Structure formats: structure tokens, C-alpha cells
Amino acid sequence: MTRGIVLAALGLLFTTQASTAADKAAVTWHPANPRVGDVAWILVKDVDDTATVEGSVDGKPLMFFPYGGGYAALFGVDLQTKPGTHAWRVGIVEPGREPRSAQGSVRIVRRDFHVERLTLPNTMVDLDPETERRAVAESKQLATLYRTITPERFWRGKFTTPVGSAGAGTGFGARRIINGQPRSPHSGSDYSAPRGTPVVAVNAGKVALVAEFFFPGRLVIVDHGLGLYTAYFHLDTIAVAEGERVERGQTLGAVGATGRATGPHLHFGAQVAGARVDPTTLLGLSLID
Ligand SMILES: [Zn+2]
Numbered sequence: 001m002t003r004g005i006v007l008a009a010l011g012l013l014f015t016t017q018a019s020t021a022a023d024k025a026a027v028t029w030h031p032a033n034p035r036v037g038d039v040a041w042i043l044v045k046d047v048d049d050t051a052t053v054e055g056s057v058d059g060k061p062l063m064f065f066p067y068g069g070g071y072a073a074l075f076g077v078d079l080q081t082k083p084g085t086h087a088w089r090v091g092i093v094e095p096g097r098e099p100r101s102a103q104g105s106v107r108i109v110r111r112d113f114h115v116e117r118l119t120l121p122n123t124m125v126d127l128d129p130e131t132e133r134r135a136v137a138e139s140k141q142l143a144t145l146y147r148t149i150t151p152e153r154f155w156r157g158k159f160t161t162p163v164g165s166a167g168a169g170t171g172f173g174a175r176r177i178i179n180g181q182p183r184s185p186h187s188g189s190d191y192s193a194p195r196g197t198p199v200v201a202v203n204a205g206k207v208a209l210v211a212e213f214f215f216p217g218r219l220v221i222v223d224h225g226l227g228l229y230t231a232y233f234h235l236d237t238i239a240v241a242e243g244e245r246v247e248r249g250q251t252l253g254a255v256g257a258t259g260r261a262t263g264p265h266l267h268f269g270a271q272v273a274g275a276r277v278d279p280t281t282l283l284g285l286s287l288i289d
Contacts, residue, residue: 036080118176150206163191163266172188190267199220217261
């Protein structure tokens, strides 16, 4: 057996715990069993910073960055992911060494989302064909943006809350029944606050989109790099421009009720490589540097 095959075989054994031996790919998941909607992260320990690390979960690529003497990548568990085991793999290429790899499975834990019944004016629900086309085109534009991966990491350290004075965000994942009709689940978290309350960037990034869309109203999307985006909807006013670099805590705009909103609030959303995740789990992310 060549050294590479032996190491690849050893890698299979080290799927949950760190190892002190230098020749094994030690991979840990944080949390160990992510819930549906969580922002989780995977850590590959003891990897030289000259290494190239790549990997995937369910065949979807992970975007690694140097972290804590190894490499880490965020993994977003989309709100409609099936609970149960999901396969992952990691490959490491270091100069002057045989390539290493590891693979295993991570158990995604179910989370029960509540059912929300809303009554809205019919004009906001039963769209005329032209408005319907507009809404579909806008949602496609957002989906395309969320799948665009900037190969640079802009965010650092802890994430801050987007509306300082408001309480915790609510309603992520709610299965919505609007005027008696089941609709797509709520992909963000809502923060109630008076109109005009400042809304800030939760971490450093680049303003990827400023627009006024039918459902989201006035919106700002921040690209934090490596596939992570945060979204701020229903704004009354906007204080930034597309392409602008923003710092954590920088004002993006003010709370409003533009688009489809029953009153002034911030709809705050987050996506990791196109997976719709609970943005409040981003605020509690245990990966800090
Ligand atoms: Zn919302």
C-alpha cells in the first residue's frame, strides 16, 4: 500500500475528534449535530497554511478559509433540508506531501417550525399577471446573486444584531398560510421596531444589491464573501450604495414597511451558498477570530 492510500484510510476513522498525530485529517463539526436552518461549520485541524483544502456536503462544495491552525468552512442547512444523515468529504493537498482526505456523515436534526396564519389585502396576495412576472423575476435575481460566490472572506469576528434596540428576531422557518392558502416558508427573521430605527450591517462585507422589489420593498443585500450573504428588507430609507464596503455595525438604512409588510419591521435573512438559514444562528456562531 502506498503512503497516500494508508493516510486516506486513516482519515476515514477521524470524523469527529481531533487527533494529535500530524498525518491524519482531523475533521470536526460545530455544532456536532446541526439543526435544520442552522449555520454550522466544519473544521479541518492541523493543516499547514500552504495547503489547499476542498470539500463538500451532499456534493455541494464548501468554501474553506484558514482558521485556528487549520481550515474552516461554513455550511448552511437550508430550511427545507431533510433531517437525517448527510455525507461529507474533505480533501487536503499540501506541498511535498501525499494528498489526504476524509469522509463521513453528519446528522442533521429536525426542528419544528410553527404555522403562521396571516390575513393580508388581496392585492398583496393575488397578483395580476404583470406583477406576478415582476415578483418572479426579482426572486430569480436574488437567487442568482445568492449563488454567486466571491472567493474572498470579508467578515471577521462576532456578528452583531441588525437592529440594536429591538428584541430577538422571530418567525424563521414559519410555514405560512396567507388568506387561507399555504405559501413558501418564511426564510428570514423579523425584528419589530419603529419606522426610522437604524438597521446596521451584521458584519463586514460589500453591498451587493440595493433595490426596491415588490415583496421585499426597499432592500440591501450584503456579500460577506465565500458564499455568505445577509439581506435587509422593507427598509424606509437606504444609506449605502452598491459596491460599497461596509463595516460591522455600519448603518445600512432605516426600518420601514415598504413592500409586503403589515407594519414597520426589519426582515433579516441570511444565505450560505444558496441555503436559506436562520440568521439568528449566525449571530451566535461559535467561530470567532
Ligand atoms: Zn419577514
